[in-house]
Amino acid sequence: MNSIQTIKLSDGLTIPVIGFGTYLLRGKAGAESIKKAIDLGYRLFDSAFNYENEGTVGEAIRRSSVAREQLIITSKLPGRHHRFKEALVTIEESLFRAGLTYYDIYLIHWPNPLENLYVEAWQAFIEAKKMGLVRSIGVCNFLPEHMARLEQETGVLPSINQIEMHPYFNQADQLKWHHEHGVVTEAWSPLGRGNDLLHNEVIGNIAMIYSKSISQVVLRWHIQHGVIPIPKASSPEHQMENKNIFDFVLSDKEMDVIDSLTRKDGRTYDQNPAVYQEF
Numbered sequence: 001m002n003s004i005q006t007i008k009l010s011d012g013l014t015i016p017v018i019g020f021g022t023y024l025l026r027g028k029a030g031a032e033s034i035k036k037a038i039d040l041g042y043r044l045f046d047s048a049f050n051y052e053n054e055g056t057v058g059e060a061i062r063r064s065s066v067a068r069e070q071l072i073i074t075s076k077l078p079g080r081h082h083r084f085k086e087a088l089v090t091i092e093e094s095l096f097r098a099g100l101t102y103y104d105i106y107l108i109h110w111p112n113p114l115e116n117l118y119v120e121a122w123q124a125f126i127e128a129k130k131m132g133l134v135r136s137i138g139v140c141n142f143l144p145e146h147m148a149r150l151e152q153e154t155g156v157l158p159s160i161n162q163i164e165m166h167p168y169f170n171q172a173d174q175l176k177w178h179h180e181h182g183v184v185t186e187a188w189s190p191l192g193r194g195n196d197l198l199h200n201e202v203i204g205n206i207a208m209i210y211s212k213s214i215s216q217v218v219l220r221w222h223i224q225h226g227v228i229p230i231p232k233a234s235s236p237e238h239q240m241e242n243k244n245i246f247d248f249v250l251s252d253k254e255m256d257v258i259d260s261l262t263r264k265d266g267r268t269y270d271q272n273p274a275v276y277q278e279f
């Protein structure tokens with residue numbers, strides 16, 4: 001059994017437990033790469049207004065033979081457009097860029113807490129959902145305190161929080177909060193953006209037991225934590241490899257061993273959402 005399983009979000013939308021990242025996939029080559037991923041069976045796609053590739057994602061969808069309704073397409077609101085009216089117009093612009101009539105998932109890209117406008121952006125998201133522009137609304141890089149404030153001020157919690165997570169930064173406390181509040185976690189840079197994680201000896205030894213690659217073991221570790229990894233891979237070989245992770249199970253001990261690799265300073269780019277801001 002190697003087909004992709006699914007999970008239901010708090011608002012009822014069902015999505016695959018592994019997705020596909022598209023950062024840096026742009027233009028003709030990007031569209032071909034994303035189309036290949038659709039052909040290989042990926043159904044959940046991540047993009048962002050700031051990646052300047054919503055058009056590329058839309059083009060890949062049109063080139064593929066898979067119906068739009070079978071795909072779960074995501075984009076994100078940049079930090080410079082958190083004001084209510086601007087957020088709504090940006091979602092519309094996002095749709096125009098992709099040539100789509102709705103997004104399945106739309107996320108606030110960063111909370112930018114020093115600007116203190118993320119609640120306004122969230123109110124626009126609630127409105128956009130009512131208008132049918134998006135099916136499910138969520139956030140990225142939100143700390144528990146940011147999400148608690150959304151719930152307090154609007155009564156609506158995000159369906160998803162997309163955060164940096166990989167064995168060098170396992171986000172145990174944040175995952176616990178998500179779990180307790182019914183927020184599904186997506187993991188960005190699940191492979192550490194191809195850094196030395198993919199040469200880690202400890203994970204390599206576990207990979208050998210299952211005749212799998214280090215990438216496969218890392219992505220399997222995400223899945224067994226109940227987290228949706230969204231690896232980006234331009235080559236079909238990597239795309240195929242990354243989704244062939246449903247025919248083996250890591251033991252509790254192996255999960256613990258991989259968890260023990262986490263470090264306080266394990267973030268890939270030192271982007272702590274309490275202080276880091278992106279526009």
Ligand SMILES: NC(=O)c1ccc[n+]([C@@H]2O[C@H](COP(=O)([O-])OP(=O)(O)OC[C@H]3O[C@@H](n4cnc5c(N)ncnc54)[C@H](OP(=O)(O)O)[C@@H]3O)[C@@H](O)[C@H]2O)c1
Pocket residue numbers: 020021022023024046047109140141162163187188189190191192193194198215216230231232233234235237238239241242
């Ligand atoms: N919300 C946010 O703030 C945020 C921030 C960062 C990223 N993201 C999203 O998360 C997605 C994934 O993160 P990411 O792109 O930063 O990094 P990543 O998915 O952890 O790593 C991508 C890198 O790993 C390589 N790779 C993929 N599969 C491989 C395999 N099986 N073996 C060896 N190398 C492999 C890729 O190479 P090739 O391309 O050459 O195959 C690429 O260089 C992004 O694309 C984006 O959609 C969101």
